Amino acid sequence: MAEHTGEPHVSNRFYVVIALILAVLTAIEVMVFYVEALAAVLLPILLVLMAVKFALVVMFFMHLRFDSRLLTGILVWGLFIAVSITLALMAVFGKFAG
Amino acid sequence: MHGPTSTGIPTRKLGMWTFIGSECMLFATLISTFLIYRGRNVVGPYPEELLNIPFITVTTFVLLMSSLMMVLALAAVQRGQRRASLLWLFMTALFGLIFLTGQYIEFSHFVHEGLGLSRNLFSSTFFVLTGTHGAHVAGGVIWLGTLWILALRGRLSPERAETVEIAGLYWHFVDVVWIVLFTIIYLLR
Numbered sequence: 460m461a462e463h464t465g466e467p468h469v470s471n472r473f474y475v476v477i478a479l480i481l482a483v484l485t486a487i488e489v490m491v492f493y494v495e496a497l498a499a500v501l502l503p504i505l506l507v508l509m510a511v512k513f514a515l516v517v518m519f520f521m522h523l524r525f526d527s528r529l530l531t532g533i534l535v536w537g538l539f540i541a542v543s544i545t546l547a548l549m550a551v552f553g554k555f556a557g
Numbered sequence: 558m559h560g561p562t563s564t565g566i567p568t569r570k571l572g573m574w575t576f577i578g579s580e581c582m583l584f585a586t587l588i589s590t591f592l593i594y595r596g597r598n599v600v601g602p603y604p605e606e607l608l609n610i611p612f613i614t615v616t617t618f619v620l621l622m623s624s625l626m627m628v629l630a631l632a633a634v635q636r637g638q639r640r641a642s643l644l645w646l647f648m649t650a651l652f653g654l655i656f657l658t659g660q661y662i663e664f665s666h667f668v669h670e671g672l673g674l675s676r677n678l679f680s681s682t683f684f685v686l687t688g689t690h691g692a693h694v695a696g697g698v699i700w701l702g703t704l705w706i707l708a709l710r711g712r713l714s715p716e717r718a719e720t721v722e723i724a725g726l727y728w729h730f731v732d733v734v735w736i737v738l739f740t741i742i743y744l745l746r
Contacts (some may be wrong), residue, residue, distance in 0.1 A: 460615045467632035469570050474632070478625035482618060485739075501744065504591045509740040513564045513733050521729045528564050537578030541585030548589040 468525045477519045541546050576587035577730045584734055586640045591667040602672050604679050608743055609663070616659035617739045620694075620743060623652035628723045634708070635718045639712045642708045646721075649728065650701040653694055660691045683742065690738060693731045700724050 488508050492499055497504065518524040523531050549555060562568055581606045630645035662685070704724055707713045713721065 467635050471629055471632060474625055474628045478622060481621050485614065485617060485621065485694075486743060488705070488722050488740065489610065492610065497660075498746070505740050508690075509736060513738045515623060516729055516733045520732075521726055527564070528570070529564060529566065532632075533574045533578045534580050537581035541581040544582065544585045545589045545592070549592055552593040554593060 468522055469519070474519070477515055481512055481515060484508050560723040561664075563619070565650040567719055569719065569723055570726070573726045577726065579735075580730065582688050582692075584686075584689075587682075587689060588737070591686050596681050598679050602667075602670050602676075602699070607667055607670055607672060609666075610743055611682050612659070612663070613739065616656050617735065619652050619659070620656045620735050623649050623656070624729050626652060627728045629717065629722050631725050634713055634721045635715055637710065637715045639711065639713075642721075643705065644712060645699055646708055647703045650698050650705065652699065653698040657691060657698070660687065660694075664688075664733055687738065687742070690731070690734055693734070697724075697728050697731055700727065703723055 478525065488505060491501065491504050491508075517534065562571075596599050626645050626649040630642055630649055633639075633645055635643035667680070673679060694722060701724065704713065704721060707717075707720075
């Protein structure tokens with residue numbers, strides 16, 4: 460028999476609110492994409508919106524907000540290496556040059 | 558049956574998080590390759606001619622909402638609500654299947670337009686990256702199907718909620734990977 464994981468951390472209504480926020484943020488991402496006036500700042504806006512959506516899912520749907528910090532550490536370490544790999548490879552292949 | 562662990566975290570859950578950490582690195586290599594070769598196509602069709610943002614936005618929305626269904630399924634199992642568990646597990650798998658259908662339609666359209674796997678650098682990196690993600694979604698749908706059968710047979714009691722929680726962690730990870738891919742592949746110019 461597996462270990463009992465107990466009652467849900469939050470109410471169903473809370474999960475629905477998080478999902479609605481995710482949907483709204485996605486809509487904003489797509490709207491920003493189509494606004495030519497924002498083309499110069501498209502990259503930072505999209506990266507911030509992506510990071511917020513990512514954080515909302517891992518914190519509340521994956522329950523990292525309520526779980527052991529060790530699990531957060533495992534994810535953050537994996538993400539740190541992942542982002543480092545991406546930036547290093549892009550630098551090696553000259554994507555930041557000029 | 559297993560006893561307490563030295564970390565206080567169930568072993569299977571710790572294992573899934575470790576797997577997720579390693580998966581971050583897998584997708585990082587694929588995303589890196591996609592970004593490195595972006596804009597270096599010698600022959601067309603070019604991505605800006607084929608990428609259908611409204612269509613992909615809909616499938617992205619479907620996958621995001623499947624994460625909501627998944628978390629509602631876990632809550633239902635934890636509360637011992639069998640009918641709700643069956644409903645939300647089914648809906649999660651269904652939304653996953655809708656996403657995969659969307660991916661099949663997109664791939665078919667690309668191939669029909671002459672953008673096969675080895676046509677240019679975009680097609681090679683795009684198909685490998687999104688195909689790897691799609692394979693993860695397909696694996697998740699199969700996993701959800703087995704959980705649904707367990708629930709149907711009355712073998713998904715609150716005491717076994719950890720089984721659903723671990724499947725949920727995998728499913729949500731597939732969702733967060735798509736959050737990143739949607740931005741990088743479709744929205745960043």
